[in-house]
Amino acid sequence: MNGAEALVRTLVANGVTTCFANPGTSEMHFLAALDRVSGMRSILVLHENVATGAADGYARMTGQPASTLLHLGPGLVNGLSNLHNAGRAGMPVVNIVGDHATFHRRFDAPLTSDIEGAARPFCSWVRTSASAEQVAADGAAAVAAARTRPGGVTCLILPADTAWNDIGDDFTPPVIPRPDGYAALDGSAVDTAAEMLRDPAGTVILLAGEAVQEPTLGLAGRLAAETGARLMAQTTNPRIERGAGRVEPERLPFPIDQAIAALAGTRQLLLVGAKAPVAFFAYPDRPSVLTPPDCRIHCLSRADQNPEEAIRAVLNALGLEASPLPQEQGPAPEPATGALSLEALGRSIGALLPEGAIVVDEALTSGRSFTPATRFAAPHDWLQNMGGSIGYGPPLATGCAVAQPGRRVICLEGDGSAMYTLQALWTQAREQLDVTTVVFANRSYAILRHELAKVGAGNPGPALLDMLSLENPTLDWVKLAQGMGVEAVRVDDMAGFNTAFRSANRHAGPMLIEVVL
């Protein structure tokens, strides 16, 4: 048995059973091992940022790491921006990066680069295997590091000779007992939270991460309702469970002035898995911190602690019933008709969202009205970009669909964003994944037009505006999708959208809808 096979066996034994691969010469032995080891599903992608974004999506839906398989330093760096997003989401990912054979590195062949140096800014754990004998232990350590809460992006570098050298046949894969337990709750943090909630005026409970998923979400709804505190969720979250029958915390807005207004008057802020809110970007004459200067900020539970346990403990300390708050049903949404508008699109999406849908939200400017419009949609998961690097949507949707066959994935995309990682569509077609991609074609980097005024860059001249326009030529998303084997349709009114969206969501395999705004 060679080192590569030992690694694949170790990954499988430690529960890593999916590999998003864009391989090269130095990864051939890893691929060859897939034919000798059962239990690893390998999925080909045509760009590395699809692999890393798919691993992020897989982790969001399963809580488990997938692996990637990447080709030397350039292969890794091609996937780093979605690793940035995965890291910010606290998602476990195990990257396997092939390298030149150990004896070959000193010759500085063209593809040689400092892979560890490239990985470190975006990975919490980086190691280069020193020998074939070490590979299995390194692989198990990588999985363990990935699983350490709140989830780590890891990078195991595999020199070609550590993959191809023989280690004999006396091999049992090392298994590291799952290290994904929560850190202990801090009792005094619970006491302080309870004390704050006994005086709830101007108090906000800010949820993030697992706290916006069941069962914590319902318990947090109870805590807010019984104490009179205001319940909010972080602007973005890796996965929010929402829709009819669920508690819907108010979402902290993205635009800075709206965010500051939303938190005005907040005297006490209780963080449950959330970070103290700061501006996404800095702007001249705006603060970085979004809470009022005299706001008391208290962390009830960190991202590596159990939010359910934390909320239950506070409910108990206050003598309140530790059960989810029943939710009133809202009005069943109806699809909109007539002319296309973002408001109408939101209503139709809310009305037509399939039960159990996984919504990947990268619509940026177009998508802001969709949150209220989907409040009483069928229960669904809503996934957001945690690191702000655009182009996360199509890869994430790919990984979600691989992780949860049987659920429809709805990928809401801006046209500017979707262009970064459009290669994901090919993998969706190849694996026949149930993904509906909706591209909102406003034919501009519209979010930058919004940002322009806020940064005080003056009246935009033609050179600047030209850099924000995606017109001339117009992107044809129907052709782009068809070019990668994905069925596609263009719509220009709500009747067309409703028909296409219903049909896409019943379609076996991927489909793309271009909405011309």
Added chain:
Amino acid sequence: MNGAEALVRTLVANGVTTCFANPGTSEMHFLAALDRVSGMRSILVLHENVATGAADGYARMTGQPASTLLHLGPGLVNGLSNLHNAGRAGMPVVNIVGDHATFHRRFDAPLTSDIEGAARPFCSWVRTSASAEQVAADGAAAVAAARTRPGGVTCLILPADTAWNDIGDDFTPPVIPRPDGYAALDGSAVDTAAEMLRDPAGTVILLAGEAVQEPTLGLAGRLAAETGARLMAQTTNPRIERGAGRVEPERLPFPIDQAIAALAGTRQLLLVGAKAPVAFFAYPDRPSVLTPPDCRIHCLSRADQNPEEAIRAVLNALGLEASPLPQEQGPAPEPATGALSLEALGRSIGALLPEGAIVVDEALTSGRSFTPATRFAAPHDWLQNMGGSIGYGPPLATGCAVAQPGRRVICLEGDGSAMYTLQALWTQAREQLDVTTVVFANRSYAILRHELAKVGAGNPGPALLDMLSLENPTLDWVKLAQGMGVEAVRVDDMAGFNTAFRSANRHAGPMLIEVVL
């Protein structure tokens, strides 16, 4: 005046007049300055790796750096793999990377990352501007570092407040006198080379970089012909001037066994701008060094020295005439007819290549027969991938066409390679660049099939072969190109190819030809 405008004025004053931009919020002031400063052409790209690859291409054709404009850490990392290629090509590039305002960094907002850490493995010069007052000096230093031979990839990080803060109106852009002079030649290296060539049996002169361009190329041809040494060129070069009337050095082959065979019996190796030849990848049971163990390797001139001066000095030392060797005209190539084959395609490309064409070669497996077939084509430049990270072709072609309007750029692409950076086609359409892209659709990562046997990964099983196949679904390059506004045609015989290639090369603006192999 703000820091951003000071920077744009400084770049222009130092000869950087083209910017390949994929901006975000933190770069708005730089863009706004473009409307107040004349002399900078800004070109929008839809992925950062297009920006960096285009800057590489621009530098290959002009010897001058272009700038890129990238959005924070994730924007930079998206462009790193083509910066790896540019760095390996010794090309000057000035990357401008926006960052959060200095006062905002400590809040660790979602897009925060260690930009300097990400840049360092791929950049020879990295600096973060500390204040608006420093930006101009930093910009001038970045250009100077980029121009230092053999050319450097530089990264200037521009925090948003250093861009928007005012520096007053008393500003003259600092200009650093061009530091791109050659390092002095080593006289004893010339003497040694002359001495070796007096005993030329088993002697190879290995050219690379500027040594495969005029006037050095013709002089090197003279030196080899008069001494009886063998004239070779490195396997890959940033830009080779070739075709009818020019000296054609034998090219060191890429496949390792052919490379070892080509150098067998070499007793003395004279390097002119070249590196001592090593294997591109390591393989079990193959050496890393391609020359025989007892070969004497001598460096006549490094990449930062003047190869023309070096060859002239050796000719003088040997008492030989220091003038280019006149070349015999070969047979004028004729286009091939009949069924498609790589051999026939090579012949037609050789026959139909427009005079002064700039050929960007990323055809990998398909392109190997093209070199001999284009030996007597009309004079042209042939550009190759220096870092081995695929997806360099369409961006490079974009930059070449921007740099040299009036010359036709021919981009020879594998389908696997082209998928990494297909977004470049949109910029080619937007700027109406004269690029003919030929995609050789073998529908597989064919080069990996070739590599498989050499790495000793055994008989490939279905899981492995599936990872090398780009079938299911088939990529439709005509639709992909049209989806980005580029006219396209598919051909399946030589008559169709000849017609399409002729027509594309007369077409104003870009065109794509899909060759179904």
